Amino acid sequence: MRIGIYGGTFNPIHNTHIDIAKAALVQYNLDKVFLLVAGTPPHKNTAESVADTCRLEMVKLAIKNENGLLIDDREIYRSGKSYSYITMSELKNEHPNDDIFFIMGSDSLINFKNWVKPDIISKAATILVAPRLGDDIDFLNSAMDECRNLFEGDFQLIDYKANGIASSAIRASFYDDDNIKECLNPKVAQYIINHNLYSKYKYSYDDILRLSEEMKKELKPGRYIHTLGVATTAYALALKWDYPAYTAMVAGMLHDCAKCISDEKRINICESNNLPISEIEYKYPHLLHGKVGAYFCSTKYNVNDPQIAHAITYHTTGCPNMNLLDKIIFVADYIEPGRDKQPRLDILRSTAYSDLDKCVYMILEDSVAYLNENPDMVDPTTIDTYNYYKQYMKEER
Numbered sequence: 001m002r003i004g005i006y007g008g009t010f011n012p013i014h015n016t017h018i019d020i021a022k023a024a025l026v027q028y029n030l031d032k033v034f035l036l037v038a039g040t041p042p043h044k045n046t047a048e049s050v051a052d053t054c055r056l057e058m059v060k061l062a063i064k065n066e067n068g069l070l071i072d073d074r075e076i077y078r079s080g081k082s083y084s085y086i087t088m089s090e091l092k093n094e095h096p097n098d099d100i101f102f103i104m105g106s107d108s109l110i111n112f113k114n115w116v117k118p119d120i121i122s123k124a125a126t127i128l129v130a131p132r133l134g135d136d137i138d139f140l141n142s143a144m145d146e147c148r149n150l151f152e153g154d155f156q157l158i159d160y161k162a163n164g165i166a167s168s169a170i171r172a173s174f175y176d177d178d179n180i181k182e183c184l185n186p187k188v189a190q191y192i193i194n195h196n197l198y199s200k201y202k203y204s205y206d207d208i209l210r211l212s213e214e215m216k217k218e219l220k221p222g223r224y225i226h227t228l229g230v231a232t233t234a235y236a237l238a239l240k241w242d243y244p245a246y247t248a249m250v251a252g253m254l255h256d257c258a259k260c261i262s263d264e265k266r267i268n269i270c271e272s273n274n275l276p277i278s279e280i281e282y283k284y285p286h287l288l289h290g291k292v293g294a295y296f297c298s299t300k301y302n303v304n305d306p307q308i309a310h311a312i313t314y315h316t317t318g319c320p321n322m323n324l325l326d327k328i329i330f331v332a333d334y335i336e337p338g339r340d341k342q343p344r345l346d347i348l349r350s351t352a353y354s355d356l357d358k359c360v361y362m363i364l365e366d367s368v369a370y371l372n373e374n375p376d377m378v379d380p381t382t383i384d385t386y387n388y389y390k391q392y393m394k395e396e397r
Contacts, residue, residue, distance in 0.1 A: 001031045001032075001095070001098045001099070002028065002029060002030045002031050002098070002099045002101065003030065003031060003032060003033075003034065003091075003095060003098050003099070003100055003101065004021070004024050004025060004028070004030045004032065004033035004034065004101045004102075004103055004128070005033070005034050005036050005072070005087075005088070005091060005100060005101065005102050005103065005125065006020065006021050006024070006033055006034070006035050006036060006103040006104075007035075007036035007037075007038055007075075007084060007087070007102075007103075007104075008035070008036070008037075008038060009037075009038045009055065009167070010035065010037055010038075010055050010058065010059050010167070011050060011055055011167050011171070012050075012055070012058050012167060012170060012171070012184065012188060012192060012197070012198075013035075013055075013058050013059050013062045013167075013184075013185075013188060014165055014167060014170060014183045014184050014188075015165070015183055015184065015185070016163055016165045016183070017035070017062075018062060018063065018066060018069070018185075019160065020103065020105075020130040020158065020160055021033045021035065021066075021069055021103065022066070022068075022069070023130070023158050023159065023160040024101065024103050024128050024130075024158050024160075025068050025069075027158060027159050028101060028128065028156075028158075030068070030101060031068070032068050032069070032070055033068060033069055033070070033103070034070050034071065034072040035059050035063065035069060035070070035071055035072065036072045036074075036075060036087065037052075037055055037056050037059055037071065037072070037073055037075060037076055038075050038082055039052060039075040039076050039077070039078050039082040050195075050197050050198070051242055052076050053076075053242050054191075054195060054197060054242050056071070056073055056076055057191065057242065058188045058191055058192075059071055061185060061187040061188050061191055062184075062185045062187075062188050064187070074087065074090070075087060083116050083117070084102075084115065084116075084121055085115075085116060085117040085118070085120040085121050088100070088102065088120065088121045088124040088125055089120060089124060091124065091125075092124040092125075099126070100124055100125035100126070101125055101126045101127075101128050102121060102124075102125035102126070102127050102128065103128045103130065103158070104127065104128070104129060104130070105129070105130050105132060106129055106130065106131050106132050106135050106140055107132065108129075109127070109129045109140065109143055109144065109147070109155070110143055112127070112147055113146075113147065113150060113151075118151060119151050119152065122147070122151040122152060122153035122155075123151070123152045123153050124153075125153070126153060126154045126155075126156060127144075127147070127153065127154070127155045127156070128156055128157075128158050129144065129155065129156070129157050129158060130158045130160050130162070131157065131158070131160060131162045132162050132164075133162045133163050133164040134162075134164075135162060137157070140157060141157070144156070144157070165183050170183060170184065170198075171198045172198075174192060174198050175198070175199070175200070193323075194323055194324045195242055195243055195244075195324060196243060196244055196247060196305075196307050196324075196325065197244075199244070199247070199305065199307075201247070201303075201304060201305035201308075203244075203246040203247055203249075203250050204246060205246065207246065207250060208231070208246065208249050208250065208253060211250060211253040211254060211301060211303075212228070212231075212253060214257075214301060215227050215253060215254075215257065218257060218260060219256065219257075219259065219260050220260050223256060223259055223260055225338060226256070226336065226338050227252070227253060227255070227256055229336030229337050229338045229339075230252040230253075230255055230256075230329070230332045230333050230336045231249045231250075231252035231253040231332075232249070232252075232336075232337075233252065233331075233332035233335060233336045233337070234248040234249055234251060234252035234328050234329055234332040235248055235249040235252070237328045237331060237332055237352060237353070237356070238328055240353050241324060241328065241356055243324050243325060243328060247305065247307070247308065247325070248325060248328050248329070248332075250303060250305075250308060251307075251308040251311045251312060251325060251328075251329050252329060252332055254293060254296070254297055254301060254303060254308070254312060255290075255293060255311070255312050255315045255329055255333060256289065256293065257293045257296050257297075257300075257301065257312075258288075258289040258290075258292035258293040258295075258296055259289045259293070261289075261292070263285035263286060263288075264285075266285050266286075266288040266289065266292050267282070267285050267288065269292050269295065270288060270291060270292065273295060275288075275291050275292070275295060276291075278379075278380075280378070280379050280380070281379075287316070287317075287379060289316075290312055290313045290314060290315055290316055290317070291313055293312045293313075294308075294309040294310070294312045294313040295309075297309050297312065307323065307325045308325070310323070310325075310326060311323075311325045311326045311328070311329040311330075312329070314326055314330070314381070315329045315330055315333050316330075316333070317379050317381040317382045317385060318330050318360065318364060318381070318382065318385035318386075318389075319381060319384075319385055320384055320385055320388035320389075321388065322360065322385075327356050327357070327360050328356075330360060330363070331348075331352050331356065331359050331360060331363065334348065334363050335348050335349045335352055335359075342366065343366055344362070344366070347362070348362055348363060357389070357392070357393070358393070360389060361389040361390065361392075361393050364382070364385060364386040364389055364390075365386070367382055367386070368382065368383065368386045371383075
């Protein structure tokens with residue numbers, strides 16, 4: 001067989017990555033190309049950006065319907081820094097009778113002689129080089145000649161019309177330039193939004209400590225303990241479902257930040273700042289603590305991420321088609337360790353880590369059952385959310 005290996009951080013994977021892999025597949029008559037998702041490469045710190053599992057999932061989404069393209073995830077699970085010569089040695093041992101082709105960009109070719117043990121890589125595989133926009137092809141041919149003289153093995157150019165797309169540009173402009181999303185598979189773009197990747201809003205453990213002290217001052221002791229429970233549960237759920245964990249913890253820490261102010265003050269804040277108040281909220285102003293809490297995020301606690309504000313707004317009622325953080329906070333508020341009166345908590349706590357959507361639906365079932373016994377307290381948003389997820393569980397999963 002003729003097997004291509006295309007390594008990269010894919011942070012995120014974009015259409016050019018796919019085009020290069022397909023061009024190599026056709027031009028060199030390869031049977032398949034494996035996209036080798038880098039773990040911790042020696043020259044990049046992917047941990048500062050997104051979880052390795054998120055990068056892996058985006059690659060899966062990008063190649064789902066691409067014939068001949070597969071994933072090799074070995075480097076994700078390898079301990080320590082990940083060097084290409086180790087992987088290529090493994091692959092050669094696994095495929096002793098097959099021809100291996102190692103695909104790289106022209107920037108990698110220029111620096112190839114400075115890689116760790118490049119001789120092992122070139123001996124194991126033919127190197128296929130994809131040009132970049134603006135590359136001097138004569139210069140690339142000279143660079144390949146130099147490598148042929150230095151190392152055993154062959155170096156060939158992929159006949160590919162290069163463009164200027166770069167993952168770094170996508171990370172920098174994703175939320176500010178709608179055109180940049182066209183460089184991605186639509187499912188990858190939606191994954192980035194759902195998982196709040198590449199957001200300009202970043203949080204650290206110091207932010208958690210700061211907000212914890214703020215909440216200790218603002219909340220009654222029992223409410224503060226509940227808040228800590230929600231924050232830590234949100235953190236755990238975020239790790240499970242590949243959402244930025246500190247962002248989820250900040251949302252959990254602030255979800256009840258307007259819980260311990262008076263009903264009169266909640267109404268006044270909404271009226272003074274054009275926050276809509278429904279008939280049921282006028283009747284039961286405590287229901288406004290989500291909206292007011294979202295308002296406090298930016299005005300009082302210097303937390304400006306719109307996903308956090310949205311999750312806090314709907315953390316008690318839910319809303320149709322909740323995003324991932326909405327679900328995490330909605331569930332964490334219901335199942336945190338201090339809760340002990342809700343029905344089937346043991347089942348809900350287990351389901352939260354195996355099927356988040358099912359857990360959301362089960363909580364809504366129990367909430368609607370409770371509200372049916374207290375019909376004057378029913379918030380229409382909860383009913384709308386329940387109906388949405390009831391239909392979703394039947395048809396769309």
